[in-house]
Structure formats: C-alpha cells, structure tokens
Amino acid sequence: MIVAEHKPLKELLALVEGFDRILMVGCKGCVSVCNAGGQKEVAILAAALRIARKRAGRPIAIEELTLDRQCEPEFIEWLEEPVKKGGCQAVVSLACSIGPQYIAEAYPTLPVLPGLNTTFMGGTVTHGVWAEYCSSCGNCGIANFGGLCPVTRCAKQLLNGPCGGSVDGFCEISPETPCVWELIYERLKNLGQLDRLEAILAPKDWSTSLSGGPRKIVREDLIL
Numbered sequence: 001m002i003v004a005e006h007k008p009l010k011e012l013l014a015l016v017e018g019f020d021r022i023l024m025v026g027c028k029g030c031v032s033v034c035n036a037g038g039q040k041e042v043a044i045l046a047a048a049l050r051i052a053r054k055r056a057g058r059p060i061a062i063e064e065l066t067l068d069r070q071c072e073p074e075f076i077e078w079l080e081e082p083v084k085k086g087g088c089q090a091v092v093s094l095a096c097s098i099g100p101q102y103i104a105e106a107y108p109t110l111p112v113l114p115g116l117n118t119t120f121m122g123g124t125v126t127h128g129v130w131a132e133y134c135s136s137c138g139n140c141g142i143a144n145f146g147g148l149c150p151v152t153r154c155a156k157q158l159l160n161g162p163c164g165g166s167v168d169g170f171c172e173i174s175p176e177t178p179c180v181w182e183l184i185y186e187r188l189k190n191l192g193q194l195d196r197l198e199a200i201l202a203p204k205d206w207s208t209s210l211s212g213g214p215r216k217i218v219r220e221d222l223i224l
C-alpha cells in the first residue's frame, strides 16, 4: 500500500491561513489502512484545525467527506455537490498525493491543499509501524534475491552482494534496519540457492523507473 503521514498541524494551519470555509476530503484506501487519511483522521484533523483557528480568533468552517478512493476520477465526481453546496474556498485532501492532483485537475479554479506527506510504498510491520518494501522500479528482480528487494531495502541499493559494513545483522547506514543482504543470504541458504550469489548481475536498467520520466501503463484490452 501507499504509506503516508499527516503534515504537522502548524504547516496545515499555514496552508489554510487565507481561508475560512474549506472542505476536508479523506480516502478509504491505503491512507485509511495506515491511519493517516480515513474518516476518523479527517474528523480528528478537522477538529484540531477548528480549535486552533477558534483560539486564534479566526474560526474556520470545515465540511468533512471521505471518498472510497481519490485515485480514480469516478470517485472525485462525488465532490461536485459538496464543493458547490458548501461554497468552499479550498479543498484539503487527506489522500496520497494522487488525490489532490486529481481534484486540482477536476476543479481548475479551486485551491487544493495536501494534508498528508506521501512517504513510500510499503506495509505494516506491527501496529503503528510501517516500512518501505518497494520503490516501483518497474522491472522487479527479487527472484534473484530470494524474494527480497535490495533496490529498496539496502541503503546503498547494492545488487551484487553486501557492502560488508553491517553490524550484528543491521545496516551500517541505518542501524535500526536489518541489513537486507543478510536476510537475502539466509533466504537463499534456506532455498538451497546460495549459488545465485556467485553470478554477477548486469547493471540494472533504470529506464523503467521514474528516472526514465513519468510512467504510464496502457492496457488496450481494457480500454472502452
């Protein structure tokens, strides 16, 4: 899933500074799972903004809405009524950064503000802890590494073995993070595939990653 976190309240207050009537829109997708932008978080954040602005002597009216998803235009259409009816001056999106961009494209004259920092693609480690697992390089090669991703989980993105700097199984760059190459070694050993480590992999082709420019997938079989 896409993992995101709230922008600090101070930053959000600065973003809504010039407005006294806004619409805050959450998303029931990934950001809801990571407790950043679901219905509950919209309610909490809206309340915090109202209280802060009331204390500052400049109350703000905030209408709340949470869409099934903000990363598909058909759900963005649900904003039409609250935007018109509420006469909102700006929208704060609590989706990953795809949401505010879709809203901005749908409402060219309406200011759209991101309420979250979109952080990475990852998963839940334990309650309240999420970690990055994939950087969407566009050409998954984890079959070479026992199913683990050194592109994302090795601080140096080493693809032909470890740097040798790990300490007690943890990365020398990020001491609280396990060295993924130690994990890869253990996995390959368990799979009986340690011979994979003797092969030298060719330099990775990064043209399928964001380095090759914004990417697009076109599925002719699905286009109506």
Ligand code: SF4
Binding pocket: 133, 134, 135, 136, 137, 138, 139, 140, 141, 142, 149, 150, 151, 152
């Ligand atoms: S190799 Fe690329 S696609 Fe596969 S997990 Fe790593 S970053 Fe993601």
Ligand code: SF4
Binding pocket: 153, 154, 155, 156, 157, 158, 161, 162, 163, 164, 165, 166, 167, 170, 171, 172, 173, 174, 178, 179, 180, 181, 182
């Ligand atoms: S210690 Fe391991 S994870 Fe950290 S940079 Fe070196 S090889 Fe990569």
